[in-house]
Amino acid sequence: MVHLDTAADIPQQSDDVQPPVKKRCRREGAKWTRSGCLTCKRRRKRCDEAKPSCQSCIRLGLSCEGYGSIWAKPLGPAAQVFKQTEAPKRHRSSLSPTLSVSSLPSSLGQAFSTHRCVLSPPSSEQSFVSQSSPLPDRDDPDKVDGYVRDLVPCDQLVVGSPSPSRIISHLSDLDTHYLQYHMERGSKLLANLEIDENPLRSLIIPRALSSPLIMKALCAVSAIHFSNRAHYSWCAENEGANYYIDTMRTLRSTLAKAPGGSFPDDAILTVALLCKYEIVRGSVQQWAVHLDALERLVISRGGFDNLDQETAEFIRGLFVYVNNVARITNRRKIGNSIPSVESLGTRKLDIYIGYTEEILKLCARIADLPLLSSDFVALGLEINTIDTLLRNWTTTETKHTIPKGMTAATISRLHMVADCFRDAAYIYLHSILARITQDIIIIIEPPSPSTRPPWNNLISLPKAAAVQRLLQRIHTCSIDDNCEYSALTFPLFIAGCESETQSDRSLVFQVLTTLEVNFGIRNVQRVKELLGILWRGGKSHWLDVLEELQWDLILA
Structure with missing residues (x-):
């Protein structure tokens, strides 16, 4: 047995006078802030915040993009926002999320300087969506953990987008990030009509701020949509999966505690968002499970008449749309009639x-x-x-x-x-x-x-x-x-x-x-994959191709 002499490992004080340690002096310059222009934020440089254009950009001959929202413009396919900085390492993890809320840094700036993601088109080796073989669907609830294990951990990626401001103090930095993205971009792209009182903002956001359950589901949708818009960012994909798992866990607990099966509106809205999550993710199975659960929850409440009007209008529109579109590509019976689905009178578009x-x-x-x-x-x-x-x-x-x-x-x-x-x-x-x-x-x-x-x-x-x-x-x-x-x-x-x-x-x-x-x-990509198979296959009917693939394709 080897005994270590711990005393020998400790450096001994020398009697000689040690030279004083030279302190590092920070170069003088403009004060660094989180509210600088978008160009300086992207370059991660200090900004003097001069208007209309900052002096730093003028001095370097750069185009100063001003001080608007980081989500003001849609992300293009070549936008430099998410990029993998090193080859992914397969990593086994427990069911707990890779990036827990408790482990987040105290400020968004610190969080994003620690975890930076940059967007560039994935290489053929890095792309997780193959044109010839679609991504295996994470549709078995018992396989969700295995799916998360295959994703790139967030600590292997770095985030170079400017940090959004904190909105509500009780939210984590990550919650605030995805809430702001949903408010300024996602809600305008995840519907077939943009109006001033878009319920994805006017209904869902206030409910999410008062309901941790809805907030988790909303962040899951926002993260997976951000991932899609950021050319399939592994970091955002992983965070969306973690939110999804947390939502499912909390939802099961909420439903189990519901007295006499009187399920709250929060649970119904959450299931609607989970269905939306799976459609945005490009699921070819699991969306149907959530759609069926949504139908059962509304029926258990006695139909739409027993929900508050704003919730009833939102859920009805989503259900009628998804349920009928789902039946186009699925031979099996999808959904039934919900009581009072036609009793809401004259409706707005x-x-x-x-x-x-x-x-x-x-x-x-x-x-x-x-x-x-x-x-x-x-x-x-x-x-x-x-x-x-x-x-x-x-x-x-x-x-x-x-x-x-x-x-x-x-x-x-x-x-x-x-x-x-x-x-x-x-x-x-x-x-x-x-x-x-x-x-x-x-x-x-x-x-x-x-x-x-x-x-x-x-x-x-x-x-x-x-x-x-x-x-x-x-x-x-x-x-x-x-x-x-x-x-x-x-x-x-x-x-x-x-x-x-x-x-x-x-x-x-x-x-x-x-x-x-x-x-x-991402279900649009599923459509493109199916059409590619169909066009290469000759005279096969598209329903036969779907049956062979065992896909429950959703066109919503």
Whole structure:
């Protein structure tokens, strides 16, 4: 056994006089502040805060970007905000988050100087989204911890974006960071309509400030959206996953403590945000679990009438939109009717539905047509009814109150999107009937032209005409970052599935990429992956491809 002489390891004092230690002197210059111009913040240099342009930028011949919000402009695909500084190391961790709130530094400036993330397009080795093989879905609740272990720990990344100001003292620096991002950017991109009283701000933010549960869920959504906008930042992705795990843990505890199954509004809003999180993340399964839970919670409360009006309007719009869009690509039954879903009277234009509610419900009816495939008479009557409703539909069919802050240009964009939805509904109707016919021909042996039912003759708009009309609307419209265009995922998807020319497919892929970059919702990437597989596979129907992939694709 080796004994260490601890005394020998201690440096002995020398009798000689030691020379005085020269103190480091800080070079004089402008006082460093957290409120300097954006250029100096990005360069991490002191700023003299002169206006309109600081002297530091003028002296160096730089363009002074002023003193606005760090979230004032959307992040472009090449914006230098998030970059991995070293190769990721696989790291096993416990269920507790990699970066706990208690371990955060006391100020955002200190936090961001310790953990800096910079955005650059990931290399082929670093990219966690493969064009050929989609990311494994973290959809088994028991596998959530394993998913987090595979993410790059935040202590291996560095954050070089300017620090947002603290808003509420009881929030952590990280909470404040993602709350401010949601308030200034995320809430404007995660809806299909931007209005002054956007409930993602007017409803969710006040509730989050008084409810730690909603705050965790909101930060999860904000972090995953920030990650998408920052070219899939590992740091923000990891933080979003940690918020998600914390939210699930707290939600289970909250639901278990609810007296007599009287679940609070906070729990309902939290589940809605979790569903939104999975859609933004590009989940192909777990969103359905949260949508089903949302439905059950609202039904347990007796329907929307028993929620406060603002919560009821927000949840109803989200549920009607996601539930009906989900049924387009999923054969299994998605959702049921919630009591009092139609009893809210004249409604203002919803941030998710816009003018498309009737079209969405017709698409849900189209999705149910295979249930009538054994009764040709009933099927023919339903096809005729759907076609008549589509042909006679107009955007002014249902009366809505116009929310405050809407402009004529916004309304025009909503009309354009709704018209695209009607064209898409026609294409979808043709596509579903083709799939039904395919099943019937397989059953009937031997197949012959007489075994192909003439259902297409019941549709007033041919498929090719509907595809061209939709793509012409897209082509003549300049698709930008106005959030109304974020709803075009479904029309572009179904047009891509049924298009046959290279030029049409190129247009679809190009516009989908624009949506992915502008709005940061990763299910658009799933759509692009599916279309790539479909176009390479020849004559397969897109529903067959989805079944082979075992995807519950969501186009919301």
